[in-house]
Amino acid sequence: MGGALNVNHLLFLGHGALWTIGLSVIALVGGGLAGFLVALGRVSPSRTVRLLAATYVQLIQGTPLLVIMFLSFFGLAAIGFNISPLAAAGASMTIFVAAYLGEIWRGCIEAVPRPQWEAAEGLALSRSQRMVKVILPQAIRIATPPTVGFMVQIIKNTSLASVVGFVELTRSGQIINNSMFEPFLIYSIIAVVYFSLCYPLSRLSRRLERTALQKKPALA
Amino acid sequence: MGLELDFSVVLDRWRSLLDGATLTLELAFIAVVCGAIIGVFGAIGRRGGNPLIERLCGAYVEGIRNTPLLVQIFLVYFGLSSLGLKFSAFTVAAVALTINVGAYTTEIMRAGFDSIVRGQIEAAEGLGLSKAQIYWHVIIWPGIERVYPALTSQFVLLMLASSVTSQISAEELTAVANYIQSETYRSFETYIVVALIYVALSFVMRFGFWLLGLALFPRRRRLGTPL
Amino acid sequence: DLLDDIMAAKKIRISTDLAIPPSGMMDSSMKPVGSDVETAELLAKDLGLTIEWVQTTGATRIPNLQTNKADVVISTLSVTPERAKVIDFTDPYAALESVVGGLKTIEVKDWDGLKGKTIAVSRGTTQDTALTNRAKEGGGFNVARYDDDATMVTAAVTGQADFIATSATIVNQIGVKNPARAFEPKVLITTFNLAMGVKKGEPRLKAKLNEWIAENIKNGKLNAIYKKYHGADLPANMRGAS
Amino acid sequence: MNISAIQSAPATNGIAPVVAMRQVHKSFGPLKVLDGVSFEVARGEVTVLIGRSGSGKSTALRCIDRFESIDGGEIEVCGRRVDDAGLDLRALRLDVGIVFQSYNLFPHLTIEENITLAPHAVKGVPKAEARALAAKVLAQVGLEEKLHAYPEQLSGGQQQRAAIARSLAMQPKVMLFDEVTSALDPELTGEVLKVIEALAADGMTMVMVTHEMGFARGIADQVVFMHKGKVHEAGPADILSLPSTPELAQFVGTGL
């Protein structure tokens, strides 16, 4: 046991941080795509689809991510689908992120004022044309700041992937600490790494929020 | 694969699960109440004009929101004891969760307070209300009413996140689950039961906040419209 | 049959938690070491297999086995009847002498001396079960459960805990990490047998492992590994029995 | 009171009307908003709906373009039954242009894109042709130089005119206007009314809700005065000067 903190430890942490970033990207891409579908489902004209999407969101938002991870890795294997840790972590993050992003984006779609929908309808645009050409471009503007804000949560939540065997940033810190017993030092380092991954995103989201509030300067 | 599930072993321990769930709710309750108070003052501090306080509140919010809760809990727990201060795991868990949710609440409430238009404040000023009275009557309550759904979600998230306090020996629901599953090795059964309990807890919390909202915001109760 | 599969693949998947020193941990060049790790390495060498480590946390050692993500778990599993309903255990390959350790500066001789004290333990371990039962039967002490040994040790090192229930090896380690807080074994709890875990319904694999364990206890290799990491010999009855 | 309401309808002259409401009923929950409304609009005529706030003017207009479904009666627009369940909504909206009080330009598109969007996407007009069309209708409303501006860069009156141009570009057979000037100050109101006058002079069939009595007097071929969900009085613009019911008299009195 023991020994002082050395370069190997830092490399090990760096390796963990890479996994953290990688998992975040997977979560964001997968969760983003699925979340888009959830958002569309939540505003669907079909009652059944709306209900299904709402149930999904309620259920996932009420379950700890850790449990989702566990069940998708071991649970699927138990019923015969042996998937890799990466696939399991990716799938769980996707399921989890989709519920949250779907809900955020539904809010943004609904935040596009009602009259905009009606104006598009009055011009005889079809439902999909209205969505694609009128509503979504406006919803994206509203959605950008909270989406970037949520990315910060995703980065932190990837730490739970340790349950399926990932040695990401938090877990690698734990492993090092458990052979060195320098919790204050090691957790401080981890905190700093997380902070430097997350803070730029937080700043970006604040900036976007502010510019979204400001009007474009009049050119005319 | 034929994995046979046997829930009886887990369900036999319903007392421990109940105790764990109770502790989870207790932790959440303390953190929510104290966090809400911190949130109100933090939000006022962040808007309040004094640049030093604004910066301090800003650093608090950003520092907490950009680092994982688990790391915060370890730093508080082991940091305090390294300094020779020893508190029970429950106390530290409650404190760490409060600090954590306080930062999120500060940010949400700031948005709520900022959404009160200038005209409302001027109207109150014109009526001769003091700064504190204006905050209380015209900014805090309607501001909270506006962001109430966001606050509710944040508090439910906190309840779910409180599971990490099992790491520092707080005997909440996840800790009980870990105990049961390492004693019996019935991991699936345990996790499924625990997931259902968490879903139920978050449902109970949302319902509780809905009731509280009815009590706190009579206008909403009567008209049903958002502010 | 799992044994045939393993032999055919020339590869054995072993699940070990690398965050529970001194059984599984990382050395300063971030290579897995520890008594369980060396046991596994020896096993693989003797069988002519290569090892694929399955990274695991305390909570997922068993599911890894049940869902066929690992062939064998070697990760300080102590044997209890309840657990034996879920997985199969091999014969013990090591034993853990569990003690309650405490600060040298606090005078405690027996269980009575622990009345009113709080004892830290690693959650769900056999020490935990033993202490919890004793506390229920009027032991007069509190149990504080941490997620794993390491967190518990950290608690002891930083001053959160004055008593811990674990192996004597770990108790002695604390003073090394923080000389101001030297711990010593105070009360013996009991000795637990550690065994390897295999999936239920694999008798041939289990038999093969038992055969290997018996042989290596006899030739002293398992005792050597144990001594290297735990600083003591395996209990005499275990050595003598074979 | 109701006697005049029932007599009110036909202002047409033998040819089939472009818009016809017949005994239309519409409720929002318990609230009866349209209570047997009938009137007809002949081709090339301007019909002005007036009445107090809440009397159902906007609702009547929205029913014509099927933004609200009705509970009873029938509505015919360009020979098409609007109350029909199997109605081809998009075909209806190709015939009918509607402009609201709140402009509702698409803020993320330039004025040109606002205008070319529907002709291109709905009618399949090629981009280049749609752009030429946009230039034409913008000239019609006196905004040719704002082609590449974004809505927020225009004044309220300019935005409202751009919204009218956007509807015009679809070359509808009927235009509906709902209080298109009430968000504007008097000066900007003037700009918009001039555009509508020009459309009327060109022979566009129009139904409009307005509070501008002076304007109604000048432009209306038919005035429909709504009161409590009914057509209370209807007739040529003269009825504004010589109202035959006390309610209209009072309305005109306060309205001026």
Added chain:
Amino acid sequence: MNISAIQSAPATNGIAPVVAMRQVHKSFGPLKVLDGVSFEVARGEVTVLIGRSGSGKSTALRCIDRFESIDGGEIEVCGRRVDDAGLDLRALRLDVGIVFQSYNLFPHLTIEENITLAPHAVKGVPKAEARALAAKVLAQVGLEEKLHAYPEQLSGGQQQRAAIARSLAMQPKVMLFDEVTSALDPELTGEVLKVIEALAADGMTMVMVTHEMGFARGIADQVVFMHKGKVHEAGPADILSLPSTPELAQFVGTGL
């Protein structure tokens, strides 16, 4: 141009004026908004500020209640120097009631709570008494039955009247009104103006900004015409009919 501005001030009659602005200067950054404004308001008189958009009317009004600080000159209200750095702001606002164009009722409180809030919180009037007061002022503005409604349940005109009642409940010595009718339709405007007329008849001292020339003519004891941050012409209501500067003539011409 400026000559008339300087001569404009006193409309009083020996007694100390309730409100007096003397050579008030105010800039927003580089923009000079008030450029030596002077006028006085005697007890029980109604002063109407008119002028184009951007001429500084609202700013002048806001300076009186110290919502803006001034860069030069002096303002006296009820014998209190408003430009004084050590001014007791709350005392000033006990004397002055202000009502804005956008009502600014507190949306989360009922009308009664809106009205009782300040008397109870600021003056310490007991709850029961404050409620009686609320009933009284609501009756004054003709809204007695809306005591327990929330603002959003009222029409614009009713909201504006409730806002006036809220100010009245503080029993101020002066009331300031900033375009209180310009968000309303003609019928609702009528309601609000009636309330203000009644206040004038009761002898309340008032300063109001309005675009309603007819109303100004009927109610004003003094009309102050502002132009480019200056008092360009001031005098009794007659100046609206016989303006002595071409600017006022033009303004009155367009304003009608």
